[in-house]
Structure formats: structure tokens, C-alpha cells
Amino acid sequence: MSQITIKNAVKRYGNNTVISGLNLNIRDGELFTLLGPSGCGKTTLLRMIAGFNSIEGGDFCFNEERINDKDPSKRNIGMVFQNYAIFPHLTVRENVAFGLKNRRLDKATIKAETDKFLKMMQIDQYADRLPENLSGGQQQRVALARALVIKPDVLLMDEPLSNLDAKLRMEMRQAIREIQKEVGITTVYVTHDQEEAMSISDTIAVMKDGEIQHLGSPREIYQRPANIFVATFIGRTNILSAQMKGGKLCFDCGYEEGRQNWQSISDQPVQVSARPEEFVIGKEGQPGIPGTVVDSIYLGLNTHYIVDIGLEQKVELIQESSIEDDIVPGSRIALTVKTEKVNIFDQQGNVNLLRG
Amino acid sequence: MKNNHRFRLDVWGIITLIVLGLYLIFMVYPLGNLIKMAFYGDDGFTLDNFIKFFSKPYYSSTLKNSFTVSFAGTLTSLLVGIPMAYFFAMYKIVGKKLLRILIIISSMSAPFVGAYAWILLLGRNGVITNFIKDIFGITPPEIYGFNGMLLVFTSQLFSLVFLYVAGALNKVDNSLLEASENMGCTGTRRFFKVVMPLIMPTVMAAALLVFIRALSDFGTPMLMGEGYRTFPVILYTEFVGEVSQNKGFASAIAVIAILITTVVFFGQNYVSNRKSFSMNSLHPIEEKPIHGLKSFLIHLFCYSVVFIAMLPQVYVAYCSFRAVSGSIYVEGFSLNSYIQMFDRLGKSVENTIILPLISLVVVLLMAVLIAYLSVRRRNVLTGTVDTLSMVPYIIPGTVVGIALVTSFNREPIALTGTVLIMVVALVIRRLPYTIRSSVAILHQIPITIEEAALSLGSSKMKTFFKITVPMMSSGIIAGAILSWVTMIGELSTAMILYTGRTQTLTVAIYTEIIRGNYGIASAMATVLTILTVISLLVFNKFSKNGEITM
Incomplete structure (x- = not known):
């Protein structure tokens, strides 16, 4: 040994x-x-x-x-x-x-x-x-x-x-x-x-x-x-760009989120990694990133959604399948992120700002 | 393995040095000596030998002759061998297995035996010649000179092309043919547009081998060349010439021979390197049934070719049982030729078995070691060994013989006339082939198997002999038998090196033919053929797929 x-x-x-x-x-x-x-x-x-x-x-x-x-x-x-x-x-x-x-x-x-x-x-x-x-x-x-x-x-x-x-x-x-x-x-x-x-x-x-x-x-x-x-190599993830302003994460579309432990992060442009299961789907018009569902793939336990939020790369997210299939392609939705789970990197993507 | 690109003085480093030393002593030194003799006369540096060669048409014409007949022979061998292999791969042919075996046997026979048989058949007093004369009252064209040599070369060397190309066609994936058919390319068009380009590298390799074999063949032009003198003939006559022996001049001719084959070799290398690629087929080509006229023509072609190729062997065997009076065959059959043969054989049968056997052991050991060095331990030194080992591939046997004789005829290494010098010659000449096939086998063995053995605490030598060699063995044994067959049929080097004690069967046959003892020669040639066939049968036992790699 x-x-x-x-x-x-x-x-x-x-x-x-x-x-x-x-x-x-x-x-x-x-x-x-x-x-x-x-x-x-x-x-x-x-x-x-x-x-x-x-x-x-x-x-x-x-x-x-x-x-x-x-x-x-x-x-x-x-x-x-x-x-x-x-x-x-x-x-x-x-x-x-x-x-x-x-x-x-x-x-x-x-x-x-x-x-x-x-x-x-x-x-x-x-x-x-x-x-x-x-x-x-x-x-x-x-x-x-x-x-x-x-x-x-x-x-x-x-x-x-x-x-x-x-x-x-x-x-x-x-x-x-x-x-x-x-x-x-x-x-x-x-x-x-x-x-x-x-x-x-x-x-x-x-x-x-x-x-x-x-x-x-x-x-x-x-x-x-x-x-x-590492974020992209291990599992799947979506990379979105945003700004840190006074401890708040601000997306270009105006959607903002804040958290206690983000306060220490200085103001700067950042990249956010949100895994498919780290999104929450909301109704159109609610606070969040507005987008259109392009496709939904039903896999039994989960359903995958491909959402166009106006970026070149479409966003992929995953939800536990519901009995009623109410989010069909073409639906307008608003996406929010699970703040305790997402990761925030500096603009180059080299440093995870959440890791001490 | 630990560092593949740097020389280290471990077990393998020491082996590299030993092998390199052997090559320096037994190949580089004799060849260097030969070159020196060509340029240095009694009064220092001279170009006289070369001037003599190129200024007298008697000599310089041999260059043209050798080239013409070798080139023509290569071309005809390709023209017969490629279609043959293609038909065999594509179509169901009745008796294919038997034909294949016969082709292999004809590829293994000594060319001069074929030349001798053709003289018996088509020569001035040949059976077929006389037959045509009696029936039609016309004299068929002369077999002596260019025509006969072309016939002998084609009927024997097409088999090498066949075996090479058949191997390559085996690797062509059927889906490639189906794909081209799908796109509307079939038949002859597909053959030229798809199949030929795919097998081109192999065709080139076969062409080189055939060309060099034809160029270096000594027995055929000696027997049937007559006025049509080729290179190896004047090389031999100048060297052993009873009238005037001129070693400097012979050396100069040898140097010219080496230069030519080298140029051909690099030319071929240049062309085929540009089109080389590797193939591996999941679905080999499936043979299709053929009918009607097409079937008839293809069968006719295949059977005629094999018939012509086998005719000399069969006729010689037939002749060996005929009654002989002096040098003329007479009515009736007898075993006298065989009885007389035993008086003349001396130790030649023994030599024909023992010399190749010793050589074979040395060849195998060295080939496996050199192959291992050049595959697993690439560095400058092993690269040199690898290159050196390939040199004899393009050097005519007569030249090797002359180089050895002239270099080792005095102290400190006086070998002329010994068994050892014959063994050295056989080993040097056969090593390139055996090394190539060993390298191919070694490439198929993943290096991780050796690493596994090392990580389990096995030493380098133990890993080599307990793991690597056993894994290579089936391929090595198959290659060994082919080497063996080639060595027992070897003439050109033996002619230079032999003495009464070390005379081989081929030399004995040649001598009897020259003396006009046709009956005895036939009997001996039959014994040689039987030895060859037995060896090939053994080969088939050991070879997994019966594939022949020369």
C-alpha cells in the first residue's frame, strides 16, 4: 500500500x-x-x-x-x-x-x-x-x-x-x-x-x-x-453572459437575481453556467429570461426542452415530466435560475467566483 | 520501450551492437571491398574497368539486354498475374484450390530448371519443335535468347504477381465494389477505375520484386541466352572465366549492377510512397458464379496459364523416368537416371538440406531480433541496422557471392570454400524477406501485452522469449518454410561459392545440364521439386490462412 x-x-x-x-x-x-x-x-x-x-x-x-x-x-x-x-x-x-x-x-x-x-x-x-x-x-x-x-x-x-x-x-x-x-x-x-x-x-x-x-x-x-x-466537460450545461452589479446578477434582458454569498463578488462582466436542471420555467411575462420553446423531448422520467432565448446557442433544460403536456413547441415562457446551484465565472471562464 | 528514440546500453542495446557488427563484417566490408576493387587497380585509382565496360559493345550491350528482358518479363508477368488474381477473387472457378497450389509450386521452383525444361520442349531438338516440324513442315521461332527468357520469366514470375495481388484483393472491402456498382461503374471500367488504384501499391511492390528477380537471374540466361548475354552472365564468366580472370573488371560490373537495382528500387519507392494507403476489409469480396462464354474464356485462361507454368516441372519429372543413352533420350522407360544420380550426388542432397537448415536457424533468430529492434526500439542505430538489412534485397545473388569470395579468401577471415561462407550468403540474401514478414507480424501484436509482462516483473529477455516470440510463432514458422524453399532452390550465389564439399543440389543439376547428362539432371530436378512440394505441404499445415508473403 x-x-x-x-x-x-x-x-x-x-x-x-x-x-x-x-x-x-x-x-x-x-x-x-x-x-x-x-x-x-x-x-x-x-x-x-x-x-x-x-x-x-x-x-x-x-x-x-x-x-x-x-x-x-x-x-x-x-x-x-x-x-x-x-x-x-x-x-x-x-x-x-x-x-x-x-x-x-x-x-x-x-x-x-x-x-x-x-x-x-x-x-x-x-x-x-x-x-x-x-x-x-x-x-x-x-x-x-x-x-x-x-x-x-x-x-x-x-x-x-x-x-x-x-x-x-x-x-x-x-x-x-x-x-x-x-x-x-x-x-x-x-x-x-x-x-x-x-x-x-x-x-x-x-x-x-x-x-x-x-x-x-x-x-x-x-x-x-x-x-x-470543467463545467462543460462534466455533465451538460448552458453558458450565459451577464453582469455582476452590487452583488446582483444582471442578465441583458433585464432579469436580475441576488444572493447573500454573491455580495463579495466585485462588479464585472461574468459568465453563468446553468445546468439543464438548474432552470425553472415560468409563465410569459413573469420576471425571467424570455424565450420560445423550440422542441420538447419526452424521456419518461424527465422531459428535455430546447429554448430559444435570442442567442446563437439554444438553451437546454430539463424538468420532471408532468402528466399534462402543457409546454408545447412554440410556447412563450420565462426562465429563472436556481440561484443556489448555478455557477458564476469571470469573463474568461477561468475562475469560479463562487469558490473561495 | 521506456524511451523509444534514444540508444541505451541495455540487453537490446547490446544486441543492436552485435547485429550491427555482423552486418559490418559480413556485408558492408565485402561490398566495400568490391567497390574498392572496381576502382583500384595495381597502380592506384582507376576508371579503366568502367571505361572498358562502356566502350566495348560486347559488355555494354548486356546492360541493354538485361534491361529489355527484365522489363518485358515484368510487364508480361503483370499482364498475366493481375487478371489471374482478379478472376480468382471475383469468380467461382472450378478447381480453384488445386490451381492455387500449383501456382504456388511453380513460384517456388528454380527458374533454371524451367529454362532447361523449355529447351527440352521447344529447343532445337525439342519435342514440340520436332512435332511441329514433322506435322506442318515449318520451324517454330527460336527459343534461345530473348524469346525463351521472356517465356521462362513470365511463366515463373507471374505467380509472384498473382500471390501479391491476390493478397491485396483479399483486403479490398466488398462494399467498395458495391458502392461503385451503385454509382454505375461496373465490369472492366470498375476494374480500371476502382480495383486497380486500390491494389496499385501492391502491384508496384510485386513489379519491383519481379524485375529484380529477372535482372539477377543467372541460370536462365546461362542456359538459354546464347548470344543474348545479360549482366549476371558476364559477371559470372568474367569472375570465374577460365580464359582470363579479371576480378577488378568483374567488380566493376557488380558495382554497375548494384547501381542499377538501387536506382530502380528508389524509383519504385518514390512512385509507390505517393500512393500508399492501408486497407482492412470487414467484408472480403465474394466470388460470383459465372456462366456461358465468359465462364469458358476465364476458365480457359486460368487453366492455360497454370498448364504452361507447370509444364516444365511435369516434363522434367517425366524425362527423369525415360531411358537415356549418353545425352540422348531413347525409347522406353528406366530408373537408370535415378541410379546414376546417386553416384553423382556426392554430398549435394545432404548439403541442400543441411546448409539451408543452419541458415534458417540463423535467419529466424536474426530476423526476429532485427524486426523487434526496428519496431519496438527505434533509434538511429536500429534504423541503420534496418536499412542495412534491406540492402541485399536489391543486390543480385551473383554479386553477393563475388563480394564474399573476394573478401574472405585470406586471413584474418579465410572462409572461401567453407560451409560458413555458404551459410553467410544464404542468410544475408534471405534476411530482408524474413525481416519484412516478422515486422508485419510484430505490428499486429499490441505493445501493451509486453508492457503487461514487464509490469508483472518479467525481465526484458524473458518477456521477449516467453511472450513476444510465442505470439509471433505461427507467422514465423510459415515464413520460415518459405525461406527454406527459396534457399534450397538457390543457384546464383552457390555457383560462385561452392566447392566439391559444399556443392548443393541446384549446382549439381546445373553442372549435369552443362555436361549434357540430361537424364541425371532431370532426376535431380525431380528430387528438388519433391523436396519443394513436401516443404509447401508442411507450410500449409502451419500457415493459418495459406497466405504467402515473400
């Missing part, structure tokens, strides 16, 4: 700097997710921890020990790959036992440990099959068993579920979460799927262009995103 500390990490490909001066601290036993769009450097960072990418600068430590120059085979890590990377010429049992054999344990121990993890991952009935006869989900279980059986200090997972179909993905998410808690191993998980990240992580680091944009719990990241990028 260990915590991972990364100080001033630098990664360069030729003259192209992908990561410059990244700092990170991953607590012992937590499931830590690196989340970001493709090309943000998350997999690069993971592979630097694993030792498959060179490190151009900074310190990588497991607990107190600096591992920069340690061979990947000596770092005692378990790794699960996107394409499973199961050895196709070895049986399931041989795959799982591979790492133990490299550690020159005695035969009885190898057998006992292998059996234990085969059982834990519910693949013991396939032990003597070749991997090509297994489904994707089963192969991923083999990969997980193989990574965990060596009792690694750290478990690294590189988009482990992206090759599975939707239903299996949900199942495996749950399985990974449960086993990670059971074994209590520090885990670094890479994904571009924000829903997946939200559902399994203790801590999420949202990355973009090799930099960590926001580091926090799933709830924090969703409710108080650090900047507009």
Missing part, C-alpha cells in the same frame, strides 16, 4: 512539451481518476507512473521512495490495459500466475494465490481455457486478477472498460469498485467517460492540455467546477 506523490512532472516528445510541471498527491488506498478528453495527457501521465514512458523532469514517489529510474518490472505495480493485453498463448490460470512465477514463489503459494484471485474475480471455472474463448468482460476479469494477484503497491488502469458494451461496463464498474475497496489498494484510473469517473472515484483530477484543471470529489467537481472547461 502506498501513496503516490508527483512533483513538477515534465513530459516532452522531442520539442513538444505535453506535461509541464504537474503536481499531484494520491492518497493511500483511494481510487483516483484522471479524467479528460483524448490528448489531455492522462494516459501519458499514467504510463509515466508505470514506467513505460520516460520522465523528462520532476519526481515520482511511491511513499518516500523515488521511482523515476526504476525499471517497470521492479516497480511492483499492477496494470490493466484498455485492450486487456491478455497473453493469448497462455491459459487463464497461466496468465494469472505469470507475475507470481516471475517472483520465484514456491509452487504451493502460486497455486493458492492464483486460485484465490480466480475465485474472487469469478473466473475460476475458465481457469484452463485459452483467453480467445472468453468474452470481453471475462478477459477483463482475467486482466484484473493478473494485476492484483502480485499484491502490487499501486494498481493502474488505462481505460479498462472502453472496449466493453454498455451493460457490461456498468457491471464491471461495480466489480472494480468493490474489489478495490476490498483489497484497499491505491488505484489510478484513466478514463474519458465522465459518468464512469463519477461513479467509481474517490477523487477525480480533470485534465486538459497536460494540466490539472480541477481536483476534487465527484460532487465538488459537478457542483462547483473550477472553470468553464
Whole structure:
């Protein structure tokens, strides 16, 4: 078990700097997710921890020990790959036992440990099959068993579920979460799927262009995103421009809202992020942003509305479906925002003015 | 893996240096030596050899001859091979499997055996020649010289084009054909507008291979060229010439040969790089049934081509059972040729098995290592190794032989006449092919599998031998058997390098033909064919889809 500390990490490909001066601290036993769009450097960072990418600068430590120059085979890590990377010429049992054999344990121990993890991952009935006869989900279980059986200090997972179909993905998410808690191993998980990240992580680091944009719990990241990028990347949101004047939020159409904790925000042009569920629909003529319903999409539990408020980008909002379908396309409405939920950013969208 | 672009002195770094060293000793040094001999006479630097070559038509005409016949041979091979492959991919043809196997066998046979058989059939005293003379009272056109060589090259080398193009057509997605049909482009028009552009890179690669094979072929022009002398012939006669042996001049010819093939290689590279793209088909082309006249013509074409390609092999086998008196076939059948053969074989059958076997082991080991270096550990040094390993691809076998003989005939490395020099030659010549196919296999193995092994505590060498090599094995074994077949049919280098002790079956066949012992030659050639066929049957066992990559 260990915590991972990364100080001033630098990664360069030729003259192209992908990561410059990244700092990170991953607590012992937590499931830590690196989340970001493709090309943000998350997999690069993971592979630097694993030792498959060179490190151009900074310190990588497991607990107190600096591992920069340690061979990947000596770092005692378990790794699960996107394409499973199961050895196709070895049986399931041989795959799982591979790492133990490299550690020159005695035969009885190898057998006992292998059996234990085969059982834990519910693949013991396939032990003597070749991997090509297994489904994707089963192969991923083999990969997980193989990574965990060596009792690694750290478990690294590189988009482990992206090759599975939707239903299996949900199942495996749950399985990974449960086993990670059971074994209590520090885990670094890479994904571009924000829903997946939200559902399994203790801590999420949202990355973009090799930099960590926001580091926090799933709830924090969703409710108080650090900047507009995080707000738009995690979940869906609408961005509206407005002005802060004397602690009041003033939209161009004249609609105003105020709140106690907004008093400290100085007067300035701002951008407001309002998620679809953070709008309230009012009748035409009431205070609010006037708009016309362009489309409504009934999804059972909720109904989505697309509303034209005179901007290029139409606004999307979501409400619990009502029995009567009274807001039809063409209806004129007025929108108000749930002030306790919306986020206010500076004009560039770099700073969340609500975060202390 | 950790840093793909910088040289590090780990296990793989050391292997890089060893391989590089071997190439420097056994290829760069001999070729350098050859070039030196071409430019340095007894009195220092001289261009005399080159002046001699270009000023005497006796020599310079070989340039033109070689070019003309190789170019013509490439063209005809393409003209036969491409339609053949296209018909095979598009239509249901009766006996397709058998035809395919026969084509593969003909591609694997030694060209000079074909040349010899054609002389028996169409030569001055050939069976068909005499038959036509008796029936029609006319003399058919001469087989010797350009015509015969073109026939031999086409009937043997079309099979390479066929195999290459068939492989490429396999990768063309059926939906592309359906799409073009949808837009009103069908039949021949579709062939030229859609199919040809798609397989063009492959056609170019096949054309290069065929051209270089034709240009470097030594046995065919030796046997049936007569007045039509080509490059490898004068190269050989100048080098081993009993009348006047002029190594400097031979070296100069070799240098010119290398220059030409290099220019052709880069020319082809330039053209095909501009049109290269990769394809992967989810739905391969489905073969359609054909009827009526179209069916008849297509079947006629395919069967005629295969018949012509197989005729030499079959006729040689037939001849081996005929009774012989001196160098003339007489009435009746006997096994005398086979009985006499055993006296003449000496160690040649043994050599034909042992030399390629040793070479094969070395080729496989080196090819897998070099492929791994050039795919997984790209840096300047491995890049150099990769480039060096490809050089022999475009160097005629005769040149390799001459370079080795002249460089290793004295201390400190006196190898001339040894088994080792034969092995070195076979290894150098076969490595480019095996490396290419190993590289292709390696590209299909995700690097993460090796990383998984490393992260599980396996060392680099253990990962390579326990994980990477076993995963490559099916492809490697298939490639190995093809290498083996090519090596047992090798003549041009062996002709330069052999001694009584290291004589191979091909050399023995060639010698018997020259001596006029046609019966024995036929028997030996049949033994060679049987060895080839057995090897190919084994290949089919190991190869997953029977696809041949040269």
C-alpha cells in the first residue's frame, strides 16, 4: 500500500512539451481518476507512473521512495490495459500466475494465490481455457486478477472498460469498485467517460492540455467546477453572459437575481453556467429570461426542452415530466435560475467566483 | 520501450551492437571491398574497368539486354498475374484450390530448371519443335535468347504477381465494389477505375520484386541466352572465366549492377510512397458464379496459364523416368537416371538440406531480433541496422557471392570454400524477406501485452522469449518454410561459392545440364521439386490462412 506523490512532472516528445510541471498527491488506498478528453495527457501521465514512458523532469514517489529510474518490472505495480493485453498463448490460470512465477514463489503459494484471485474475480471455472474463448468482460476479469494477484503497491488502469458494451461496463464498474475497496489498494484510473469517473472515484483530477484543471470529489467537481472547461466537460450545461452589479446578477434582458454569498463578488462582466436542471420555467411575462420553446423531448422520467432565448446557442433544460403536456413547441415562457446551484465565472471562464 | 528514440546500453542495446557488427563484417566490408576493387587497380585509382565496360559493345550491350528482358518479363508477368488474381477473387472457378497450389509450386521452383525444361520442349531438338516440324513442315521461332527468357520469366514470375495481388484483393472491402456498382461503374471500367488504384501499391511492390528477380537471374540466361548475354552472365564468366580472370573488371560490373537495382528500387519507392494507403476489409469480396462464354474464356485462361507454368516441372519429372543413352533420350522407360544420380550426388542432397537448415536457424533468430529492434526500439542505430538489412534485397545473388569470395579468401577471415561462407550468403540474401514478414507480424501484436509482462516483473529477455516470440510463432514458422524453399532452390550465389564439399543440389543439376547428362539432371530436378512440394505441404499445415508473403 502506498501513496503516490508527483512533483513538477515534465513530459516532452522531442520539442513538444505535453506535461509541464504537474503536481499531484494520491492518497493511500483511494481510487483516483484522471479524467479528460483524448490528448489531455492522462494516459501519458499514467504510463509515466508505470514506467513505460520516460520522465523528462520532476519526481515520482511511491511513499518516500523515488521511482523515476526504476525499471517497470521492479516497480511492483499492477496494470490493466484498455485492450486487456491478455497473453493469448497462455491459459487463464497461466496468465494469472505469470507475475507470481516471475517472483520465484514456491509452487504451493502460486497455486493458492492464483486460485484465490480466480475465485474472487469469478473466473475460476475458465481457469484452463485459452483467453480467445472468453468474452470481453471475462478477459477483463482475467486482466484484473493478473494485476492484483502480485499484491502490487499501486494498481493502474488505462481505460479498462472502453472496449466493453454498455451493460457490461456498468457491471464491471461495480466489480472494480468493490474489489478495490476490498483489497484497499491505491488505484489510478484513466478514463474519458465522465459518468464512469463519477461513479467509481474517490477523487477525480480533470485534465486538459497536460494540466490539472480541477481536483476534487465527484460532487465538488459537478457542483462547483473550477472553470468553464470543467463545467462543460462534466455533465451538460448552458453558458450565459451577464453582469455582476452590487452583488446582483444582471442578465441583458433585464432579469436580475441576488444572493447573500454573491455580495463579495466585485462588479464585472461574468459568465453563468446553468445546468439543464438548474432552470425553472415560468409563465410569459413573469420576471425571467424570455424565450420560445423550440422542441420538447419526452424521456419518461424527465422531459428535455430546447429554448430559444435570442442567442446563437439554444438553451437546454430539463424538468420532471408532468402528466399534462402543457409546454408545447412554440410556447412563450420565462426562465429563472436556481440561484443556489448555478455557477458564476469571470469573463474568461477561468475562475469560479463562487469558490473561495 | 521506456524511451523509444534514444540508444541505451541495455540487453537490446547490446544486441543492436552485435547485429550491427555482423552486418559490418559480413556485408558492408565485402561490398566495400568490391567497390574498392572496381576502382583500384595495381597502380592506384582507376576508371579503366568502367571505361572498358562502356566502350566495348560486347559488355555494354548486356546492360541493354538485361534491361529489355527484365522489363518485358515484368510487364508480361503483370499482364498475366493481375487478371489471374482478379478472376480468382471475383469468380467461382472450378478447381480453384488445386490451381492455387500449383501456382504456388511453380513460384517456388528454380527458374533454371524451367529454362532447361523449355529447351527440352521447344529447343532445337525439342519435342514440340520436332512435332511441329514433322506435322506442318515449318520451324517454330527460336527459343534461345530473348524469346525463351521472356517465356521462362513470365511463366515463373507471374505467380509472384498473382500471390501479391491476390493478397491485396483479399483486403479490398466488398462494399467498395458495391458502392461503385451503385454509382454505375461496373465490369472492366470498375476494374480500371476502382480495383486497380486500390491494389496499385501492391502491384508496384510485386513489379519491383519481379524485375529484380529477372535482372539477377543467372541460370536462365546461362542456359538459354546464347548470344543474348545479360549482366549476371558476364559477371559470372568474367569472375570465374577460365580464359582470363579479371576480378577488378568483374567488380566493376557488380558495382554497375548494384547501381542499377538501387536506382530502380528508389524509383519504385518514390512512385509507390505517393500512393500508399492501408486497407482492412470487414467484408472480403465474394466470388460470383459465372456462366456461358465468359465462364469458358476465364476458365480457359486460368487453366492455360497454370498448364504452361507447370509444364516444365511435369516434363522434367517425366524425362527423369525415360531411358537415356549418353545425352540422348531413347525409347522406353528406366530408373537408370535415378541410379546414376546417386553416384553423382556426392554430398549435394545432404548439403541442400543441411546448409539451408543452419541458415534458417540463423535467419529466424536474426530476423526476429532485427524486426523487434526496428519496431519496438527505434533509434538511429536500429534504423541503420534496418536499412542495412534491406540492402541485399536489391543486390543480385551473383554479386553477393563475388563480394564474399573476394573478401574472405585470406586471413584474418579465410572462409572461401567453407560451409560458413555458404551459410553467410544464404542468410544475408534471405534476411530482408524474413525481416519484412516478422515486422508485419510484430505490428499486429499490441505493445501493451509486453508492457503487461514487464509490469508483472518479467525481465526484458524473458518477456521477449516467453511472450513476444510465442505470439509471433505461427507467422514465423510459415515464413520460415518459405525461406527454406527459396534457399534450397538457390543457384546464383552457390555457383560462385561452392566447392566439391559444399556443392548443393541446384549446382549439381546445373553442372549435369552443362555436361549434357540430361537424364541425371532431370532426376535431380525431380528430387528438388519433391523436396519443394513436401516443404509447401508442411507450410500449409502451419500457415493459418495459406497466405504467402515473400
